[in-house]
Amino acid sequence: xxxxxxxxxxxxxxxxxxxxLVRAALRVLEREGVGGLSMRRLASELGVKAPSLYWHVxxxxxxxxxxxxxxxxxxxxxxxxxxxxxxxxxxxxxYRRHLLGKRDAAKVVAGRLVPGPHLLRxxxxxxxxxxxxxxxxxxxxMINYLLGAFVQGFVLQELGPLSASEAMGADRREVATxxxxxxxxxxxETFPHLVALAGDLTGPSMxxxxxxxxxxxxxxxxTLLEQSSGVREEGTSHE
Amino acid sequence: xxxxxxxxxxxxxxxxxxxxLVRAALRVLEREGVGGLSMRRLASELGVKAPSLYWHVxxxxxxxxxxxxxxxxxxxxxxxxxxxxxxxxxxxxxYRRHLLGKRDAAKVVAGRLVPGPHLLRxxxxxxxxxxxxxxxxxxxxMINYLLGAFVQGFVLQELGPLSASEAMGADRREVATxxxxxxxxxxxETFPHLVALAGDLTGPSMxxxxxxxxxxxxxxxxTLLEQSSGVREEGTSHE
DNA sequence: ACCTGAACACCGTTCAAGT
DNA sequence: ACCTGAACACCGTTCAAGT
Numbered sequence: 001x002x003x004x005x006x007x008x009x010x011x012x013x014x015x016x017x018x019x020x021l022v023r024a025a026l027r028v029l030e031r032e033g034v035g036g037l038s039m040r041r042l043a044s045e046l047g048v049k050a051p052s053l054y055w056h057v058x059x060x061x062x063x064x065x066x067x068x069x070x071x072x073x074x075x076x077x078x079x080x081x082x083x084x085x086x087x088x089x090x091x092x093x094x095y096r097r098h099l100l101g102k103r104d105a106a107k108v109v110a111g112r113l114v115p116g117p118h119l120l121r122x123x124x125x126x127x128x129x130x131x132x133x134x135x136x137x138x139x140x141x142m143i144n145y146l147l148g149a150f151v152q153g154f155v156l157q158e159l160g161p162l163s164a165s166e167a168m169g170a171d172r173r174e175v176a177t178x179x180x181x182x183x184x185x186x187x188x189e190t191f192p193h194l195v196a197l198a199g200d201l202t203g204p205s206m207x208x209x210x211x212x213x214x215x216x217x218x219x220x221x222x223t224l225l226e227q228s229s230g231v232r233e234e235g236t237s238h239e
Numbered sequence: 240x241x242x243x244x245x246x247x248x249x250x251x252x253x254x255x256x257x258x259x260l261v262r263a264a265l266r267v268l269e270r271e272g273v274g275g276l277s278m279r280r281l282a283s284e285l286g287v288k289a290p291s292l293y294w295h296v297x298x299x300x301x302x303x304x305x306x307x308x309x310x311x312x313x314x315x316x317x318x319x320x321x322x323x324x325x326x327x328x329x330x331x332x333x334y335r336r337h338l339l340g341k342r343d344a345a346k347v348v349a350g351r352l353v354p355g356p357h358l359l360r361x362x363x364x365x366x367x368x369x370x371x372x373x374x375x376x377x378x379x380x381m382i383n384y385l386l387g388a389f390v391q392g393f394v395l396q397e398l399g400p401l402s403a404s405e406a407m408g409a410d411r412r413e414v415a416t417x418x419x420x421x422x423x424x425x426x427x428e429t430f431p432h433l434v435a436l437a438g439d440l441t442g443p444s445m446x447x448x449x450x451x452x453x454x455x456x457x458x459x460x461x462t463l464l465e466q467s468s469g470v471r472e473e474g475t476s477h478e
Numbered sequence: 479a480c481c482t483g484a485a486c487a488c489c490g491t492t493c494a495a496g497t
Numbered sequence: 498a499c500c501t502g503a504a505c506a507c508c509g510t511t512c513a514a515g516t
Binding site for chain 2: 107112115128137138141142144150157160190200201208212213223
């Protein structure tokens with residue numbers, strides 16, 4: 001009757017696997033959002049009672065750590081086309097899209113530094129491209145961290161409602177223009193810049209804000225690369 | 240007997256003010272952390288029962304919005320010394336220190352876009368400096384958003400335990416070197432870069448990561464400023 | 479106008495007990 | 498080895514009722 005032999009070192013399948021647990025958590029997250037992802041709901045998704053989960057996982061934190069890496073399972077590295085800048089841009093654009101594509105993914109991933117297998121795969125690939133581009137090892141490591149923190153932080157901002165006036169009700173465009181009106185009505189003698197820039201502050205879409213920020217970061221990396229290769233050419237290297 | 244007349248439009252003081260509520264929330268946050276900040280505990284801090292709070296505040300979300308702005312109450316803009324780059328750097332360094340100085344502040348503030356009075360004050364100041372530095376209005380608005388998202392996102396990463404192995408137990412230095420060992424033990428044929436850069440990836444302190452990232456962003460802003468002022472000088476402006 | 483009691487529908491986690 | 502019942506100590510929020 002036990003048809004599906006996995007072939008590895010588990011003699012009888014235990015009904016619940018860590019893998020099954022994490023995949024179920026992903027389904028619950030997609031369906032209910034991060035607020036609805038409780039140990040109890042996850043248990044019922046698996047046809048089991050909540051305390052059972054604690055046999056497979058130390059606590060909810062560990063579950064979220066596992067889930068964090070699972071969220072990276074189908075993240076794609078960009079094609080190796082174009083220069084390093086084009087490739088890094090594509091990395092960030094894809095990572096953002098990936099996080100936005102899975103419900104509340106950024107809220108799970110946000111403050112979590114988990115070196116799971118899927119993340120390691122992506123890091124390995126990105127570090128390789130950074131070194132090929134000519135970045136020093138120490139810089140490549142820093143840049144890898146920087147880009148991750150940058151995109152995650154950005155998408156996290158993007159997930160929350162644009163303002164206090166909320167996700168319940170009006171769409172982003174309306175909320176933004178309302179916020180613009182509010183800024184314009186401020187006393188101009190104490191807030192001249194906010195009044196003058198009301199449109200500039202509330203107008204741009206999140207897309208636009210992200211790509212603006214991304215281009216600034218990429219410019220900064222360009223500068224670093226020029227500086228360090230400049231040093232290598234004209235510097236006092238012991239070569 | 241009602242000694243403390245506020246003088247404004249509140250005839251009898253209602254025992255609970257929104258202000259008192261928010262200040263109490265700040266004390267609870269400092270004492271118990273974000274996980275300990277519940278409506279019930281906040282109520283007991285105020286010598287009142289939980290349902291009372293809902294007279295003053297729509298729900299916990301609104302409370303957190305108010306708290307977010309209160310967290311900015313004593314944030315200091317840097318002195319107007321040095322060039323724009325020095326001032327923006329100091330802005331970010333101070334903002335980071337400010338967030339790190341209040342327990343779990345970044346976790347409250349993170350995905351929350353609340354244009355409260357204290358934030359508006361800082362925005363007004365920063366936008367002024369950006370315009371004086373020569374940034375175009377649209378750019379100044381974008382940069383203001385970028386820097387906020389950048390610092391908040393960064394500090395949020397910094398707050399979580401450095402790795403899964405946890406806040407409970409070993410300090411950051413130990414965890415970092417342990418993570419380094421783990422990377423070094425990876426199969427070098429599939430993870431050559433991770434193995435080679437193990438030390439670079441796990442060595443740097445959060446201080447170092449932050450200031451590296453910050454200098455890159457500032458470099459990026461320099462490039463933007465040069466480009467746009469270049470365009471203004473040699474461009475086809477209708478001046 | 480402002481506060482409370484009681485209740486609803488939940489949480490994460492532990493632990494003795496079952497198989 | 499793996500799962501459950503029962504319990505502990507909590508949550509956010511509503512709502513009739515009190516003053």
